[in-house]
Amino acid sequence: MEHKCPHCGAPLPEESSFCPHCATDIHPRKQAKTATPLLKKQLLGLLVLVVAAAIGGAIWYFNRPYEPQEFDALGEVYYESGDKIYQLLVAWPNDRCAPAPDIYHQGAPDEQYRWPSRWYVNDATTGADAWAEFESLVEGVTVEVVQDQNASAPLTAGEPGHDADYSPDAAMVCSLDFTGNSGNPQVVWTIQMKNGDVIRVRQNIHITPIITHEYHWQDYPMDTVEDLQALLDQTARELPSSDLVYLYLPPVTYEGDLTLNRSYEFYGCTDEGAGRTVLKGSVTMDSGNYNWINYFYDMDFVGDGTDIGIIAPVKAWAIGCSFTGYKTGFQSQGEAWINVTQCTFTGNEVGFHFNSIGQSALDTRYHNNTFTNNGTAVLLENVPTDITLDFEGTVFSGNGIDVDNRCDHPIDLSKATLQTEG
Numbered sequence: 001m002e003h004k005c006p007h008c009g010a011p012l013p014e015e016s017s018f019c020p021h022c023a024t025d026i027h028p029r030k031q032a033k034t035a036t037p038l039l040k041k042q043l044l045g046l047l048v049l050v051v052a053a054a055i056g057g058a059i060w061y062f063n064r065p066y067e068p069q070e071f072d073a074l075g076e077v078y079y080e081s082g083d084k085i086y087q088l089l090v091a092w093p094n095d096r097c098a099p100a101p102d103i104y105h106q107g108a109p110d111e112q113y114r115w116p117s118r119w120y121v122n123d124a125t126t127g128a129d130a131w132a133e134f135e136s137l138v139e140g141v142t143v144e145v146v147q148d149q150n151a152s153a154p155l156t157a158g159e160p161g162h163d164a165d166y167s168p169d170a171a172m173v174c175s176l177d178f179t180g181n182s183g184n185p186q187v188v189w190t191i192q193m194k195n196g197d198v199i200r201v202r203q204n205i206h207i208t209p210i211i212t213h214e215y216h217w218q219d220y221p222m223d224t225v226e227d228l229q230a231l232l233d234q235t236a237r238e239l240p241s242s243d244l245v246y247l248y249l250p251p252v253t254y255e256g257d258l259t260l261n262r263s264y265e266f267y268g269c270t271d272e273g274a275g276r277t278v279l280k281g282s283v284t285m286d287s288g289n290y291n292w293i294n295y296f297y298d299m300d301f302v303g304d305g306t307d308i309g310i311i312a313p314v315k316a317w318a319i320g321c322s323f324t325g326y327k328t329g330f331q332s333q334g335e336a337w338i339n340v341t342q343c344t345f346t347g348n349e350v351g352f353h354f355n356s357i358g359q360s361a362l363d364t365r366y367h368n369n370t371f372t373n374n375g376t377a378v379l380l381e382n383v384p385t386d387i388t389l390d391f392e393g394t395v396f397s398g399n400g401i402d403v404d405n406r407c408d409h410p411i412d413l414s415k416a417t418l419q420t421e422g
Helices: 038-063 131-137 225-238
Strands: 070-074 076-081 084-092 095-099 102-107 113-123 138-146 172-178 186-193 198-209 212-216 244-248 253-255 258-260 265-267 277-280 283-285 294-297 299-302 308-312 316-319 322-324 328-332 338-341 344-346 350-355 370-372 376-382 395-397 401-405 417-419
Touching (some): 070 076, 076 198, 084 186, 084 198, 095 113, 102 113, 113 131, 113 186, 131 138, 212 225, 225 258, 308 316, 322 328, 328 338
Parallel strands (some): 070 198, 102 198, 212 244, 253 277, 294 316, 308 328, 316 338, 322 344, 328 350, 350 376, 370 395
Antiparallel strands (some): 076 084, 084 113, 113 172, 186 198
């Protein structure tokens, strides 16, 4: 077969590598390949590995098991869940967003006291109560006490729980029981979350023993209302308000009024042979800084129909007393919480009048009282909190109105006796 030059068309000899007529190379040329440097190959492989590792890491991250966390702080903890941040704290009811890491109390060495530690859950952004939504995230709440090893008496904590009557704004309340010798323990609120997280909010309790002073009528002049007022003024000047003052009164009738400038515990005479302590007049209290409850034990208060037996702008409690012939027997004012137990109210225009706008309650017991022949036995105009007042064992007889509950406050009369006529 004759071969021809692909360039000039002249005949070619067998196995010619070029044309003898046009001197052109007749072998076809292969397209040269572009060389790939070794470093570039290595970088490409490394990039593939990095991308693969990133994808694997992302898959692991989004499918990894959750590792529970622990939060532990004094006063408050901020906790994030989803797109929400919560403020968990111990606080006072008048300012739910301000932590109360340190609480100070005083107490007599041999007396038992109770105080409620309040735990709140707030929306950290708005400060609004967030317990309703946060509760679904909680497995359980406990309260433990780290005791003061140098104290001679422990502080004990009850079971925490939500108390809609006593402190409805708090997520939970825990009652703490202590004496003046309980020292400086620490209360630890522990919140176990359903996701395994543990939150601890701590609160330091500082308890100082108080000094008590006793004044007995056999040792100090107390025969007249002027004598007694002079003694009250002297103790108010000379004794710290943190000290507790007991006054044991003689079996006399005081004619006139008394004014209190600090806390006292009055003990009327109970000697049947000598007679009881009687006050024909009023007891008024300055609305200053009172450390303790003013107690009145076994005293008989007698009015002239125009005055008030006890006017209390601060905490007061009458036990075993009688109130007769007053416009109002016992009345609260300001933010005071007042109690009466085992008392008798007879022939008053109003026996017991609650008219306070405070934010805390003292005690629910209004037990074993007797209201007889009063215009209105119990007048509830304003009562702090929504706690239920319990009138167990109380007898109402011959009153114009037994209970005038103007503020529609929760009361329990199921174990009281009502005998109103007309």
